[in-house]
Amino acid sequence: MDLLKWVKVMDQKMTSLRVEPNLCAHLISPKSTCQSCVDHCPTKSISFSKKQIEIDDHCLECGLCSTVCPTNALLFNRPPLNQVISELVHLCEQNEIVYLHCEKMTVSDRDVTTLTVPCLGMIPREAWVTVLNKCQNLTIYHSDTSCTSCEITTGERVWKKELHAGEKMAGSSIEITSDITYSAKHKSFDQDRRAFLSGFFNEIKATNKLAIKELLGSSEVSSYQERRQENTHSKVKRELAGVSHHLYEKMTGESALPYMNKRFFLLTQLEENETLQKQKDIRLPTITDDCNFCGACTILCPTAALKMDTDNNRKSITLDPAKCVDCSLCEDICFTKSIQLQHMQNRTLLKKEQRLLVKGSNQ
Template structure:
């Protein structure tokens, strides 16, 4: 009885969409299509540089929640929270899709396309061996777009990166599963339902509070996936020195940013950075441009809007969770108004804008008298 109730509670969720977090909403030229390309119900469209969600078509499969890098989609029961609960009492974690999984024993995801090293990290943090189970013939008749070679590729690269520490095994036959069905006690049930009730109450309170609406000025918070990666590195510092392949770095959306000498602190990159990985801070007599790699999701917006920034592949994770100072510039008085400006800047932004307006008005006035 308790196990049946627990299963019903575990799998009940509803999808919430926060469009202000979407990269297309943040930067009109961004071409992210991860959610719309993967949606099996065609409920998501990325047209006219914005995200369109057709709730009537949505089946709440949850695949978009796993793929979106900016947490646009949120489940009432978060995906990593469900993984945590599915690991209760497990000696081995076997991940499988909802079509092929054994509900009483497997860790279920909507589709194996949703898997990434971060989704497996709750198991790694508990030193639980990981298996991924799928039957290729079953995937051929599925309406989800699952790329088998992509999964095989990143699993091989992760196994190489982690050495013998966190190996992932791909299996195709159910008899090779090493996991055992979990047995829920009353204590497990009440602890979990109490936690879920707290989440639901907070969600209701936040939804009823109009002042908590998210705008484009709000930065995207650090994702749970990043928190798990950070915790994994803290618990296993030897992984920091391991060579990171370019393919694995792109899958994990890891990179670093360098700045050229001619940066003028225009603030465009920091204003458009969706996560706040780039920020400008004013010291007593200087301006400083900082970069926090742990917040960066490798969206490419900063390098697209600023010619003074360069993206670079991340080779290792040694300095990944350390904030770096990209550039520092002395503050000098603006020749026109006396406000502090970075060294090398002809005018402050306000005076520069005013100067450009005067030039525009002069040009229009000359055209009228011609």
């Protein structure tokens, strides 16, 4: 990898928030009703310019915007969500009792196994499902008053909403306590040293994954203007990007696409849990027969979940369920109101592309 690419990798790693304007529904169309990041930012540090999401110097680096953004146009890097969940699962496998807490709830005893995050609100419901299924010995260390004096004023609202949704999906709950229960097994190692080394090596792993992604050329998100080009060059470019994404996912066990950052957790759990498959926790678009095939939904969809094809006078619109993140943009922009988001069984996300509507002489 050349020096310029390496500098770009380090810049992405050092930045607390990775911003992908091409994924922002609000920037793609003025008809979008989404401004969740603005509504939930505790310091009102987020605003929109014509082509960019602006973050001012008052940002607290709490990660709430990444949690509430459906498309992950804002992606929190300190620490990365994948790293937090992986570390939680590992700690729960190795210890009798593990506590998860925010930075306000400090634990000074080295014999207590804990994991600290900037704010519990940085964990979305999809990740909570993984935690609930794999970390039965995890407890949230939190008091009724810890959020009242916190500068992250919207944090409690977000984390309790996301946790409740995750518990409903997983069909189980997690204990919340303001008291520490000490493990019967005494820790024979230096907890601070272990935490430091663990954090150090996780940083190296995360940087290496970014380097691999950059090397494969799969780190960029296409704009809707690029996706609407149907020339040979653009098709080849998309195919190469698809191959790069597949290679990255095989090598790292993570999704190469920013908007799949949260969805990846749910997909993994769906493959293992038949009960979760039967539930209706997701919404996907349906299209009525009065659709005029203007193509706006397929062109503007941030994640390219919708696609329109024309073949021998027959038009069709297909959906890749796993890529649909319920941002509502297709519903907001449809002039004829022919698209509606409806609750469906979670197992639908595991299906391949499906046709939503077909019209034409060869139908």
